[in-house]
Amino acid sequence: MKLNIEGLLVYFPYDYIYPEQYSYMLELKRTLDARGHGVLEMPSGTGKTISLLSLIVAYQKASPLEVTKLIYCSRTVPEIEKVVEELRKLMEYYSKQTGESNNFMALALSSRKNLCIHPELLHANIVVYSYHYLLDPKIADLVSKELAKKSVVVFDEAHNIDNVCIDSMSVNITRRTLDRCQGNVDTLHNAIQKIKETDAEKLKMEYRRLVEGLKEANVARETDVYLANPVLPDEILKEAVPGTIRTAEHFVGFLKRFLEYLKSRLRVHHVVQESTPQFLKDIFDKVCIDRKPLRFCSERLQSLLRTLEIADIADFSAVTLISNFATLVSTYSQGFTIIIEPFEDRTPTIANPVLHFSCMDPSIAIKPVFQRFQSVIITSGTLSPLDIYPRILDFRPVTMASFTMTLARTCLCPLIVGRGNDQVALSSKFETREDFAVIRNYGNLLLEMSAIVPDGIVAFFTSYVYMENIVASWYEQGILENIQRNKLIFIETPDAAETSMALEKYQEACENGRGAILLSVARGKVSEGIDFVHHFGRAVIMFGVPYVYTQSRILKARLEYLRDQFQIRENDFLTFDAMRHAAQCVGRVIRGKTDYGIMIFADKRYARADKRGKLPRWIQEHINDGSLNLTVDETVQLSKHFLRQMAQPFRQEDQLGLSLLTLEQLESEEMLKKISQIAHQT
């Protein structure tokens, strides 16, 4: 159908449209008009992707000079494929409607095997790829730095974008890394010796180039051709590479010294935490390495690798990592911390020293993106509370909106279970974690649900350790045996191969009427990327509030930083983080309007307003006073009722006019008024 969105003609490749899609496009258009950034939350399964694509493509066609390119970033390969599929549909619709052949070029970068596209990338109108191509400085430099300024960047499924930013800037160094790095340095040394004998001129050329400095890059940045690289700070572009590392041999010597220093730092018996200036001072005192050459380390290594004409860069990942670390540590005096741990918390007897160079400020990695591109859209099914993202990513959005799901029938049933049948308060908090009564009641809840919910149930625990304890305890109490009478049990493990095997069998059991339960972990692979449509997930149970492991030093440092720099209280951030993961977990079961599922929050703390208020609006509005602090029995009764209601035949006609609109219905006054209430501005 052809839509008129505030004067913009949008081709929409379906005959029907959800009201919230229309509302979403309205907000999106306003964001593009304002040339600003936006944060938009819309439940999964309501056609976010196609709304985004049709509007932005229409915008590009209408004003090709204002918006030249769409950069669509998604998280996983299947998601990217889905986007491409939708895009294909849209393009077919365009050529059918307008009758002219397609002059649009779209490009998807999914895996390494498809990665050889440099010239085309510049001309494509739409680019679809993974976050890392834009956020990870190492990859962004290769792929994305020449993207035009007038592009629209969309981050889909962006509820975890701060963690992606942080990961892309953090470096972990273990003994293994150092050993491999040592090998790399030796190889470099030999290569230099060899090239010196055969082609000494080459090295001299490089030397001369380095004296000139990185002028070329500087010119490029000033003329605004490239995307800024956070690993390549502005200052060093204006300077020449310092003399101490200008010749190849000196540089290798320098690397060796740096490496020895790192090795000595890893020989610790207690935890060390220090800031970057402290680290720099220490390295200067001990091995006389100045700040300046460290800053050029990454760039210098690249130059050397190019000069030596080394083809397989992957072999040199260790030394690249170390040199990146050197540059980062000497560039940023804030936003990073260095923690050296002699052993892991869980195994305090085994020495396994790790140097965590951890980024605490996600805005560092994403800053160039916000600065360069005129519109950046951050969108996901679960972004609540919306206002925290602009704060931690340090940008000013022009639109922030949360959309609800219009439904012809209430197809989700969020229930907060606070008590067992014996009135014992259910909670995963630390004090009651080992409590026998709580564990028994949790078991009871799962047992009762397994008897009344058809096909698949997904249960999430707060951590692997907690899951192991509970499952062991259930086994001793015989609860597991009773559950197995109703359904098969599958367990997610940290091992990816094992988990995908379990998932496959789980789906088979759901398919053939055996019924199954999947026990998994919030923040695990299952909670992030796997959808449980229809019968694969008729109920999801969240045992406890999935707080992040608060004893971790990295987290503590980050919380401190957030408090000092962004005035976000520790507790607020922890709750926000826990609730977004809880929302992600329970959101796995509703993947569309014809789907239905029960969402059980099994912890009395969810009933509190500060927790409940942080759930996405589309879940929140279905939680009423009658679904708070329930006992297990009440939960079972409500669920039974819900499941019977949902099993009644549900046809497309029942949705039409309410949650699914034809063009005529959409254009009626009354509906437009209703639609204007869907978006909830914050």
Add this chain to the structure above:
Amino acid sequence: MDEEPERTKRWEGGYERTWEVLKEDESGSLKATVEEILFQSKRKRVTESHGQVRLGMMRHLHVVIDCSRTMDDHDLKPNRLTASLKLLETFVEDYFDQNPISQLGLITTKNKRAEKLTDLAGNPKKHIVALKKAVDTVCIGEPSLYNSLHLAIQTLKHMPGHTSREILVILSSLTTCDPANICELIKTLKSLKVRVSVIGLSAEVRVCTVLTRETGGSYHVILDESHFKELLMLHVKPPPASSSSECSLIRMGFPQHTVAYLSDQDAKPSFSMAHLDSSGGAGLSLGGYFCPQCHAKYTELPVECKVCGLTLVSAPHLARSFHHLFPLQAFTESPAEGLHVDRFCQACQGELKDKSIFTCPICGGVFCSECDLFIHDSLHCCPCCIHNPSNP
């Protein structure tokens, strides 16, 4: 059943939110919307049945009854098993009432096995006796969908091609314990043109959705007991015949009922052929129906002659099957406000309180929605049209 167990079990039973029934229908409330949808589908059923379609009137239906441990659940009173069996009794009666030339068989499944309760037969009495007996069954273990379907196929596949082969499963459990992959069996069912319908007592199970979709049956889940009854009644009507089913003339015999008196000299008491192989039942009798082809005697119709294989029916049987072919026209629905004559239903004489009324397109009689359903479901003729001789 006696009152005692019901009362003791009531307080033990589930936590009922009885006050929720009284909930006001505010806009968008769950109950209101679902009831609206249900009403629509009920209406649809009435309107859908009209139109000239070929119907599979000679039906062979196997009813599979789940007797697994979930049938002990008290959400139907006194428990699921008793309630289901009771409803099935009325179903069996209605089934034979509306489909006199059809047959029915009962299968139970529990403890991973399937057992035949009664064979395919056209006599309601035998089935009802079996159902009454089944009340005492101990509900145990898991059902096996595979085994029950497999057992049903064993007899259904030998039925002639012009008859409809159907299976109706009353499933309470949410799981099934199968010895082999059920998907293969579904393919077999499809190739044999067996139509499988399922009535779920607890929730929607995926494998049933697939099973019914593939075989062309229907899948419903009950809301409560009255809804359960309604869903069962859906299966009383013969389903449209699949276009691929054979079309053939059927030989049928219409035996006359011969009444003999003891005073009659020639009368000799004899056995009915139908009772020969069954151990119990009536013994010798004087009169009966004699097959016009081979003169075998039967006491009840309809039946398939054991000797020559001829289908024996009586004329009223055929006539009763007829109304399926010439159904009563659907009444037109209109809002009640438009009516300014007497506001009374012409059938039940009650006041018309609903928001819509129904008018017979032939005689113009006005009916309430309840009577509309009753007329179309049971009477099959408009009372006003018959009453008024001027109408044809």
